[in-house]
Amino acid sequence: MGMQKVVIIGAGNVAWHLSKAIDKVADVMQVYARRLEQAKEIASQLLNAKPIDNLLDIDNSADLYLLCVGDKAITEIVDNMPKVKGIVAHTSGSANMEYLAKASKRYGVLYPLQTFTKGVELDISKISFFTEGNNIDTLLSLDEIASLISPKAKVNHATSEQRRMLHIAAVFGCNFVNHMWTISEEILQNNGYDMSVLYPLMEVTLKKAMEMSPKEAQTGPAIRHDQNTINTHLRILPSDLKTIYQELTDSIQNISRKP
């Protein structure tokens, strides 16, 4: 394939980031959003993209139609967009690929294992992309665009089933991790400290998990079976955190017994 023509569908966090990344390696022709204002916000960051708010205005000459929308919106869009010749792909961790068959003979998935927040820049050159295609030609096209967007990372394949498990790994490894830090921040602030006192510990925790593997890097009262400290913590914790503390302590002790 030469320079590809791409239509971005969606205007949320994923669209905000991926449209900019794709615009550097391909030609984003259009950005669709339900409201024109939203489409304009995304398109204004791109070189030639036209904002549209009517699915019937979608250009039929694009190579790739990338749906960067929530799972519910995927079916809605597929039901209402014109049938196209290019590849129709979504970016969701949990939606099935087969939903897309109605929109094109060539369909697939381009799933970025990453957390996106509008306006917060990130290094897109090393995102782990996971691709799926309804045939080998489609799969290879999606692999190509993935490696163009993110040249420093290996492109991986994932079936819909594997992708759902990848999404769960990301929920634990990103969403739940971030929530642990939210709890830390609340505890620190309630005791007169700023979150920043924890930064060196957070950084070292990440570094060790990547250098040693998290299972080997585990420290703390749970893995030491330090029941005195665990009891003290359970006694002085706010009541809404006791259950989580106990559950995670049990889970650390259970997983450490596995081979």
Next chain:
Amino acid sequence: MGMQKVVIIGAGNVAWHLSKAIDKVADVMQVYARRLEQAKEIASQLLNAKPIDNLLDIDNSADLYLLCVGDKAITEIVDNMPKVKGIVAHTSGSANMEYLAKASKRYGVLYPLQTFTKGVELDISKISFFTEGNNIDTLLSLDEIASLISPKAKVNHATSEQRRMLHIAAVFGCNFVNHMWTISEEILQNNGYDMSVLYPLMEVTLKKAMEMSPKEAQTGPAIRHDQNTINTHLRILPSDLKTIYQELTDSIQNISRKP
């Protein structure tokens, strides 16, 4: 104070790291451990330190006696060491300071909010230390040694009560975070992927939590109240992870409702 003379008591992860850091800014005279082999392992990394395995051999001329041992061992050591003139301090997040009164008229705490693993190097120059002292002179001496060890970080004060809450914040922000990554790794490996596919996501998760505050940085199915995805995840998760997934999802949704 000029160049301080320090005795390190203990040979675990904390002793391994702090003894090396202190040896750069002070004179570590002795390292005590229950078994001489352990004391030698630590002392061999230091300039002049002598390994000892008898508490009665502790030199009476040191300025600081730093107990880098588990909470249970603190009382045991204090009960059996000679009474000294210098400051006796422990490094524990949960042990009370008053245990130390028996060993010296000057006692306190030098608590590093960090995770230490023997042999895994870390940047000690920006550790958050939290100090407590039985009088102002002792406290200032401990502040001075903390800022010498870790010149890039502000030294903070913490009462025993505050220190216990700091320790809990570290359990959530380090131990539980690491455990989330252990779970991610298990899921990835069971589906044929290497942990490294998650590294870019882990790095961005940390970066966003530090740039935005974790509460604002929260993403994922729980905060979006995306019940379809949550149900799918609960259905396909291994049974030992369902409870944790549900608990943490509820906790994210509860905390997001707070002002």
